Amino acid sequence: MTRQDTPPEAPDRRAGRRAAWRYGGVVAAAFTVLVVALSVVVALSTRAQRRQDPELLGPSWLDGWYQYDAAWYLGIVRGGYSYSPGQQSSVAFFPAYPLSVGALGDVLGDHQVAGQLLTVLCGLVAVVLFALWARRRLPRRSAVMAVAVLLLYPYAFFLYGPMYADALFLLSAVLAFVLLERRWYLAAGLVGAVATAGRPVGVAVAVGLVVRTLEILAEDRRAAREAASEAGSEVASVPASEVVSEAGGAVEAVAPGGVDAAPVRPGWRDLVAAVRDVRLRHVGVLVSGLGLVGWCVYLWLAFGHPLAFVEVESAPGWNQGVGPRTWFKIVYAGTLIKGPYDVALLLTLQALACLCAVLLLRRVQRLFGWGYAAFTAVVLLIPIIGTKDFMGTGRYVLVAFPVLAAAGDFLATRSRRWVAPVTLVVCGILLVVLTFLFGRGVAVS
Known part of the structure; x- marks a missing residue:
């Protein structure tokens, strides 16, 4: 077939793609504005107390993003991993991010700049992908509100410049699910492997x-059964996966306006029954576990301890050991009672973020299904149980992207219209305050 013989693309599809590009461009512009604005905040926060650190040779707006875990990542990039039983060791940090920083740094000639540039690039792509993902699954107002929630979430500054792994993890998580929705099972598994090699909670992606x-x-089985029933045929006896394959793709219900209609979600019995429809191509998603497996194999070969990253979490200074003292947040309770109260306030803010996320889990399941609910639940459960005082959980809620989308839908559907703007303003203020404190060297998450 010559180029002239190629059938023209449907006008509505072309228009839809142009609209998606415009929407993504607007989101990217909003992200860029926040990167610039918060970099100014960081510059102001570090101006009065420039740290005497030989690693920091750049301007204050850049060096202010270099805090806490950034030193660990830069040390890994330059010197590799180390493990000292019973002591804080770099094996606590998974390899996907430092490997990426090392590769980009070798090109740029500066690993610190590479780490922070990688954060911004991954954050940008992750936010745009999230916006397009939400646009397909939520009404217009809810989708816009979901993007606003992500951009203004108080701990979203980890997407705007710090040399941390959160932006790369969020990108790999969102992209893995986007690829899965297109039935690209192996590709989703490969991207998921980046996530499981990126953070301990990466197992949630798998x-x-x-x-x-x-x-x-x-869902495909149900769609095939309903189609067969309407046609009065025996198609329902054919495995749904084969029907969908022969049809050339997924069965989608589209509501007026281009937003996917909310389907009736399968129950757990339907999921069990769907095991019968699994074919070899579907098994590709299991590749997502290879990131964690590969990391454990490396630790076993290099240090003789495949779970060394778990063991060092209990080292003095981190004190995130497994047991009732951690599970029941005894340290957090002690901080609330005895202080310091500024630390208690920062910990409580993260605890409240976790509480809101947990309360939104049911909405996540109703809006997006069991797969997204399972991912969100595991992302939240691991840090909630595994931290002694909720420190760091604010960042884990950030990467649980379905719960942020559910929060946007919750705000968009309130009968009192003032709730959404007031909430976003409060979140924006907290985002600026926490960014300022981070630039001052305060452990905010």
């Missing part, structure tokens, strides 16, 4: 991909 795959098969 769990979510598996559950979502079964859910997709259950």
Whole structure:
């Protein structure tokens, strides 16, 4: 077939793609504005107390982003991993981010700049992908509100410049699910492997991909059965996966305006039944576990301890050991009672973020299905149980992207219209305050 013989693309599809590009461009512009604005905040916060650190040779707006874990990542990039039993060791930090920083730094000639540039680039792409993902699944107002929640979430500054792994993890998580929704199972698994090699909670991506795959098969089975019933044929006896494959893709219900209609979600019995429809191509999502497996194999070969990253969490200074003292937040309770109260306030803010996320889990399941709910639940459960005082959990809520989308839908559907703007203003103020404190060297998450 010559180029002239190629059938023209449907006008509505072309218009939809142009609209998506415009929407993504607006989101990217908003992200860029926040990067610039918060970099100014960081510059102001570090201006009065420039740290005497030989690693910091750049301007204050750049060096202010270099805090806490950034030193660990830069040390890994330059000197590799080390492990000292019973002491804080670099094996606590998973390899996906430092490997990426090392590769980019070798090109740029500056690993610090590479780490912070990688954060901004990954954050930009992750936010745009999230916006397009939400646009397909939520009404217009809810989708816009979901993007606003992500951009203004008080701990979202970890997407705007710090040399931390959160932006790369968020990108790999969102992209893995986006690829899965297009039925690119192996590609989703490969990207998921980046997530499981990026953070301890990366296992949540693997769990979510598996559950979502079964859910997709259950949805396809139901769609095929309903189509067969309407046609009065025996098509329902054919495995749904084969029907969908022969149809050339996924069965989608589109509501007026281009937003996917909210389907009736399969129950857990439907997910179990969907196991019968699993074919070899669907198993590709299991590749997502190889990131964690590969990391454990490396630790075993290099240090003789495949779970060294778990062991060092209990080292003095981190004190995140496993046991009732951690599970029941005894340290957090002691801080609330005895102080210091500024630390107690920062910890409580993260605890409240976790509480709101947990309360939104049911909405996540209703809006997006069991796969996204499973991913979100595991992302939240691991740090909630595994931290002694909620420190760091603000960043974990950030990467649980379905719960931020659910929060946007919650705000968009309030009968009192003032709730959404007031909430966003409060979040924006907290984002600026926490960014300022971070630039001053305060441990905010």
